[in-house]
Amino acid sequence: MGSDCGVWFGKYVLCIFNFLFFILGTIVLGTGIWLAVDKASLIALLKMVESEHIDQFTQPQVIEQMAYVLIAIGGIMFLMSFLGYCGAIRESRCMLSTYGVFMILLLVAEIVAGGLAAFYKETARNESKSFLQSTITKFYNTAEHTDAVTLMWNQMMTTFGCCGVVDYRDFEASPSWMASKGNRTIPEACCRLKDIKNLIPEDDFCVTNPSEANSFFKKGCYEAFTEWIILHREIIIGVLAGVGLIHILAIFLAFCLCKSFAKYHGMRL
Numbered sequence: 001m002g003s004d005c006g007v008w009f010g011k012y013v014l015c016i017f018n019f020l021f022f023i024l025g026t027i028v029l030g031t032g033i034w035l036a037v038d039k040a041s042l043i044a045l046l047k048m049v050e051s052e053h054i055d056q057f058t059q060p061q062v063i064e065q066m067a068y069v070l071i072a073i074g075g076i077m078f079l080m081s082f083l084g085y086c087g088a089i090r091e092s093r094c095m096l097s098t099y100g101v102f103m104i105l106l107l108v109a110e111i112v113a114g115g116l117a118a119f120y121k122e123t124a125r126n127e128s129k130s131f132l133q134s135t136i137t138k139f140y141n142t143a144e145h146t147d148a149v150t151l152m153w154n155q156m157m158t159t160f161g162c163c164g165v166v167d168y169r170d171f172e173a174s175p176s177w178m179a180s181k182g183n184r185t186i187p188e189a190c191c192r193l194k195d196i197k198n199l200i201p202e203d204d205f206c207v208t209n210p211s212e213a214n215s216f217f218k219k220g221c222y223e224a225f226t227e228w229i230i231l232h233r234e235i236i237i238g239v240l241a242g243v244g245l246i247h248i249l250a251i252f253l254a255f256c257l258c259k260s261f262a263k264y265h266g267m268r269l
Contacts, residue, residue: 007260011088014253017246018084025081029074035067080106084254093258100254107247129222132165133173141176142187154189154199161216162224163190168210168217183208191215 080102087095117124139149157163164170168186171177177187184207191201192214201207203214210217216224229236 007257010253010257010260011091014088014250014257015085017250018081018088021077022081022085025074025077025079027074028070029078032067032070032072032074036064036071076106084250087254088257091257091261093261096254096258096261100251100258103247103251103254107244107251125222129165132222133170136164136170136177137173137175139176140171140174140187142180154187156221157187157189157216158193158196158199160221160224160228161192162219162221163187163215163217164220165222166220170220186210186215186217190217 080099083095083099083102086092087099135149136153140153141150163186168190171181171187186207188199188201188207190210191203191206194200194202201214206214212218
């Protein structure tokens with residue numbers, strides 16, 4: 001009796017867990033496909049920008065790259081959760097075994113990726129900085145109605161109180177910024193603002209004569225984000241540990257149910 005209750009409990013815990021991830025994976029996959037096929041209509045639906053400025057907003061190729069990343073993540077979540085849910089609800093040892101093996105491979109890949117990132121820390125840091133710098137160089141502009149990358153950078157700089165990747169000089173590599181900056185030294189988003197939504201600085205001379213008192217022009221966003229991670233490291237570690245435990249629990253339940261279903265169906269025969 002106790003064994004049957006344990007199998008029943010494990011079966012429905014795995015079903016609920018994978019059903020939730022199935023829904024989430026479907027949403028991520030669908031959003032990625034929609035963004036890849038017709039990003040303008042998705043952004044119009046979300047009302048992120050005014051309709052007449054959608055073409056400019058969606059112009060950067062980064063939007064398409066993000067769509068493919070969402071498709072890959074959503075596809076993996078969809079497939080894994082489908083196998084786990086159907087395998088548990090239909091008591092299919094084949095599907096559960098496949099699900100368990102995929103989950104082990106995914107866990108190993110996560111551990112290897114984390115190990116490589118830690119071992120090649122300097123390389124990972126330099127590559128991250130290079131990628132972020134390339135987004136400024138290729139896309140950052142000062143037009144009234146900006147694209148998604150410029151909006152992302154403005155949002156990041158106002159949120160974290162920073163300027164560029166390393167400092168304000170990163171913007172000098174952007175042709176769009178250099179061509180339209182006029183007598184400005186830094187973008188408005190690097191200043192201490194009194195109106196964040198409209199990027200209005202507290203000090204009117206901030207953009208032409210920045211200082212540590214009226215701006216964050218010497219503090220890069222990479223440094224600011226690193227400080228944020230260190231400040232919230234306990235929460236981040238807790239979340240990662242929780243995800244890891246859930247991952248291991250799913251693997252454990254999958255193989256335990258395989259064994260239990262084998263005994264149960266064997267007894268019925």
